[in-house]
Amino acid sequence: MTLTKALMATSALTLAGSTAFADGHMADEMTIVSWGGAYSASQQAAYHDPYSENTGVTIINDESSNEAVAKLRAMNEAGNITWDVVDVVASDAIRLCDEGLALEIDADEQLAPGDDGSSASDDFGDLLVSDCFIPQIVYSTTAGYRTDLVGDTPPTSICAFFDLEAYPGMRSLEKRPINNMEWALLCDGVAKEDVYDVLETEEGQAQAFAKLDTIKDSVVWWSAGADTPQLLADGEVVMGTTYNGRLFSLIEEQDQPVAMLWDAQVFDLDGWIIPAGLSPEREARALDYIYFATDTQRLADQAKYISYGPARASSAPLVGQHATLGIDMAPHMPTDPANATNTFLYNYEWWADYRDDLDAKFQSWLAQ
Amino acid sequence: MAEQVLAADGTPLKASLNRALRRQKMRALVLILPLLLFILATFIYPIGQMLFRSVENGIVSETIPRTVVALDDWDTQENDLPPAPVFDALAKDLAVAVELKEHTRLGSRLNYELSGISSLFRKTGRRVDDIGEIYTDQLVALDPAWEDPATWVTLMADPDWITAQAAWDGEGDEPAFVMSASAIDLLPQTADIYADFARVIQSEDNDSPTDEEPWHIVSLALYQDLIASPSVDIPGPLAGLVSTAAAAAPSFETEDVIATLTEVDDDWQNPEVWETIYTYSPAYTNGYFLNAIDLQKTTDGVEWQPENEQVYLTLFLRTMIMSMTITISCILLGYPVAWMLANLPARKANLLMILVLLPFWTSLLVRTSAWKVLLQNQGVINDLLVWVGFVADDNRLALINNATGTVIAMTHILLPFMILPLYSVMQTIPISYLRAAKSLGATNWTAFWRVYFPQSIPGIGAGSILVFILSIGYYITPEIVGGTKGVFISNRIAYHISSSLNWGLAAALGAILLAIVLALYWAYDRIVGIDNVKLGG
Numbered sequence: 020m021t022l023t024k025a026l027m028a029t030s031a032l033t034l035a036g037s038t039a040f041a042d043g044h045m046a047d048e049m050t051i052v053s054w055g056g057a058y059s060a061s062q063q064a065a066y067h068d069p070y071s072e073n074t075g076v077t078i079i080n081d082e083s084s085n086e087a088v089a090k091l092r093a094m095n096e097a098g099n100i101t102w103d104v105v106d107v108v109a110s111d112a113i114r115l116c117d118e119g120l121a122l123e124i125d126a127d128e129q130l131a132p133g134d135d136g137s138s139a140s141d142d143f144g145d146l147l148v149s150d151c152f153i154p155q156i157v158y159s160t161t162a163g164y165r166t167d168l169v170g171d172t173p174p175t176s177i178c179a180f181f182d183l184e185a186y187p188g189m190r191s192l193e194k195r196p197i198n199n200m201e202w203a204l205l206c207d208g209v210a211k212e213d214v215y216d217v218l219e220t221e222e223g224q225a226q227a228f229a230k231l232d233t234i235k236d237s238v239v240w241w242s243a244g245a246d247t248p249q250l251l252a253d254g255e256v257v258m259g260t261t262y263n264g265r266l267f268s269l270i271e272e273q274d275q276p277v278a279m280l281w282d283a284q285v286f287d288l289d290g291w292i293i294p295a296g297l298s299p300e301r302e303a304r305a306l307d308y309i310y311f312a313t314d315t316q317r318l319a320d321q322a323k324y325i326s327y328g329p330a331r332a333s334s335a336p337l338v339g340q341h342a343t344l345g346i347d348m349a350p351h352m353p354t355d356p357a358n359a360t361n362t363f364l365y366n367y368e369w370w371a372d373y374r375d376d377l378d379a380k381f382q383s384w385l386a387q
Numbered sequence: 388m389a390e391q392v393l394a395a396d397g398t399p400l401k402a403s404l405n406r407a408l409r410r411q412k413m414r415a416l417v418l419i420l421p422l423l424l425f426i427l428a429t430f431i432y433p434i435g436q437m438l439f440r441s442v443e444n445g446i447v448s449e450t451i452p453r454t455v456v457a458l459d460d461w462d463t464q465e466n467d468l469p470p471a472p473v474f475d476a477l478a479k480d481l482a483v484a485v486e487l488k489e490h491t492r493l494g495s496r497l498n499y500e501l502s503g504i505s506s507l508f509r510k511t512g513r514r515v516d517d518i519g520e521i522y523t524d525q526l527v528a529l530d531p532a533w534e535d536p537a538t539w540v541t542l543m544a545d546p547d548w549i550t551a552q553a554a555w556d557g558e559g560d561e562p563a564f565v566m567s568a569s570a571i572d573l574l575p576q577t578a579d580i581y582a583d584f585a586r587v588i589q590s591e592d593n594d595s596p597t598d599e600e601p602w603h604i605v606s607l608a609l610y611q612d613l614i615a616s617p618s619v620d621i622p623g624p625l626a627g628l629v630s631t632a633a634a635a636a637p638s639f640e641t642e643d644v645i646a647t648l649t650e651v652d653d654d655w656q657n658p659e660v661w662e663t664i665y666t667y668s669p670a671y672t673n674g675y676f677l678n679a680i681d682l683q684k685t686t687d688g689v690e691w692q693p694e695n696e697q698v699y700l701t702l703f704l705r706t707m708i709m710s711m712t713i714t715i716s717c718i719l720l721g722y723p724v725a726w727m728l729a730n731l732p733a734r735k736a737n738l739l740m741i742l743v744l745l746p747f748w749t750s751l752l753v754r755t756s757a758w759k760v761l762l763q764n765q766g767v768i769n770d771l772l773v774w775v776g777f778v779a780d781d782n783r784l785a786l787i788n789n790a791t792g793t794v795i796a797m798t799h800i801l802l803p804f805m806i807l808p809l810y811s812v813m814q815t816i817p818i819s820y821l822r823a824a825k826s827l828g829a830t831n832w833t834a835f836w837r838v839y840f841p842q843s844i845p846g847i848g849a850g851s852i853l854v855f856i857l858s859i860g861y862y863i864t865p866e867i868v869g870g871t872k873g874v875f876i877s878n879r880i881a882y883h884i885s886s887s888l889n890w891g892l893a894a895a896l897g898a899i900l901l902a903i904v905l906a907l908y909w910a911y912d913r914i915v916g917i918d919n920v921k922l923g924g
Binding site: 085086088089092114117118119189194228239240242253254255368371372373374375376378379380382383384385386 | 488489491492495498499502503504505506509692695696697698701702763764765766788866870871872879884885886887888889
C-alpha cells in the first residue's frame, strides 16, 4: 500500500501495458480519440454516424485527448498502438510530428479537394501547421461575463479582467501561463506585435507577473474547460475565460445571463493525427476515415452542433443553422468578422520553447 | 555423547525434519507463486522501470555520440565556445538524428534545463542537410563519378557485402551493410558517417545504399580525411579517383561549420547551450533529483534554482503538513463514530456501518464535485450561514479553492479508512474493563483515558498510517477543490507525466515521495512499533 502513489506515476506506462491485450481488433472496428462532452457529440453526429452507415465500420470512442501525447509516447515505447485516429490541438500535433509519433500526411494526395474545386492544401491554407496535422476546427480561448453582475457598463476589453475597481468580484483564468501572460502584457501597455519579444526577457516576464499580481487574490484558476461555464452559471465569478464553444452552449443552449467578450480572443486549431506505426490495414482505414471526415460538407456539418469554425475556407459558406435551436451559427463563430475585430495570434514555436521555463515560474508564482 | 536420533526410514531425524519443512515451504511458495508473479509483472516491474527514468539520461549520448566524445576535451572553465571539431561532430550527429527524427526529442529533453534549446535543435535540424553541400559540388565538378551511389558503395562497402547484395533477390530484407576494413582504416571519418548513412537508409527508408547518393555531410567527412592524409592510397579500381580528389582538396573552397550553424541560430555562440549539453552528456544523471528539490546542475557544481522558479520543496512541505492535518481531523471525527459503532447492539451497529461504507460506493469524482456545490461562495453552506446571520452577504467564507477545501473534502473521503480499523480494534476491548475501572473509583474521564484509550491506540495507528499514506498520494480531489494553495506534490507529478512530458522529473518526484513514506513508516515502527498496528481483532 505504500506504493500507491508511485503506481499513479506509472499510470501512463501501465496503460500501455494493459492495452497490449486489446489489439485483436479488425479493420472493421476503429478507435477514435477525442475530448468528450459536447465536442465529441458533435463529431459523433457529423462524422462518425454517417461514416459507420456508409462503411459498416464500428467506431469506438475514447476520451483521452487531453493526455494524448503522453499516452501515444507510452504506446510507442511499448510497441503497441491501440488508437487509429486522434483528435489533438495543433501544438500537440506539432510535438507528435516532431517526435515521429504521428503519420505524415500529403494534404493534396490524401485529403479531399474542396467543394469549390480548390486543392486541399489551398483550402486549409495556413492552418496546415504541421506535416502530420489535419485541421478540423478553429476555436478560440476567449472570455464571457455575467450580464447581471457588471453594472451598467459591460466590459468591452480583455483588460476588464485587470480592472478590479470597475468590475469587482472573482474572475476565472486558466491555470497555466499560456494566454494569461500575453493578456497581462497587452493590458500593461505592450503592443500586440511586441508581446513575445517582451515575454522572452526576464524583465518582460516580471512585468507580466506583476500585472497578474494585481488580481491574483480575485482569480479562480481553472484547469478543465467546463469549469468557467459552471462558475459563471453559479455566479461564483463575474467573468472568466474558456473555449468559445463552451460559452456558446452556456448562453444559447442553457440560456444563462452571460455575454461574450471576444476582445483579444486567442485562436487555436484542433484537428486529427494518425499515429505512426499502425498496420497497413488499419492505416488505410484511418486515412479513409480522415478523407471522409474532413471534406467540405462534413466540416460544415459539425458547425451545426457546436460553435467552432470549420478549418476549410470552402466550408464557411455552407455553415447553416444549429441542429436543434434553429439559430444561425455564423455569428457565433470565432472567425466571424464581427467577433474577430481584435484577435491575438498564438505563437506555437515560442511556447514550445518557453513552456517548461514559464510553467515553472508560473507554478512558483501561484504557490507564493 | 548422545546417540543420533533416527527417523523411521533410518535417516537422521534432523535431516528428515528439515526436508519435511522445506517441502512445506515449497508448497506454500507454489501457492503464492501466481500472485507473486502477477505483482512482479504488473506492479513492481513497471514501478521500477518508471523510477529508473529519474536517473536515466542516455538520450544525449545516444543521439549525439560524436559531440559527446568531442566535448570531453573541452575546458568548461574557460567560459569559451568549444573548439571547431565539436561543431563538426555536432553537424554530423544532427544529420543522422534528423533522418531518424530524434533531434527534436533531444531538444525537448535539453529544453527542460535551458529554455530555447528546443527550437534551436528544431531550426538547426531543418538546415543541417545543407552542410557539406559545397564539398559535394566540388567533388562532382572534379569527377561526375562522385554523384553515382555505386562509386561510394565500391569505396566504402566490404567486397563480400557487395557480392551478397548483388545476389539478393529483392525478397525480404537487403543484407545489412558491412563497411570495408580498408575504408575504416584509410578514411576513418568518412567511414564513420557513411556507416550511419547506410544504416539509416536501410532501416528507416527501406532503401539501398546502392541507389542513394550519400548525404552532403559525408562529402565533408571525406574532405577532412583527404586533408588529414593527402597521400592516401586506396586499393582497388578507385585509387585514381580518390588520389585526384586528394590532390585537389587543399584548393577546395571550404565551409566554416561554426559560421553555418551560427547563421542558422546565433544561440550556437552561447556558451550556456554548450555547457548544458556538456553537463547532461553522461548516460546517468542526478539532474532530475536536483531539479526535484529546487536545485540545478551547472558546470560549477550544484546551485539553487532562481528564487522565482523554486516550487517543489514548498509543495513537499505542504503535502506533508496537509496530510497530517487531514489525518488528525480523521482521528477527531472518526474516533467517536467508531466508539459508537463498537458499543451499540449489533443490529444498529450494522445499519450505521452501512452509512459509513456508503460513500465508498459513490464515485470519488461525484463526492468531490458535491463538496464543490456545498462549499463554494454562493454554495449551500455559505447561503445557510448568511441566512442564519453568522456571516455578512458580502463577506462570505472562502471554503473552496484553497487548503481549507482540500482538507474538508479529503477528510470526508478518507474517513472510512480511519473508522474501520478503529472499529475493529474497539470491538475487541471488553466493556467490562471500563466498569471495573469505575467500580474502583475512577471518574468517567480517567476510566476512558487510562483504561480504554491506551487499548485503542493500535487502531489509531493503523488508521493514521492508512489515511496519511493515501492522502499524500491524492491528486484528483486537490486538483478540483484545492485552487492554488491546496494542491499537492502529486498534482505536479501528474502534470509532468501527462502535460510537460518531463517523465524523468516526475519519476524523481515520485521516488522522493516514496522515500519519504518509507522513512515515515520506519520512524513509526521505531516509535510506536508496527506490531502494535491492528487492522482487525
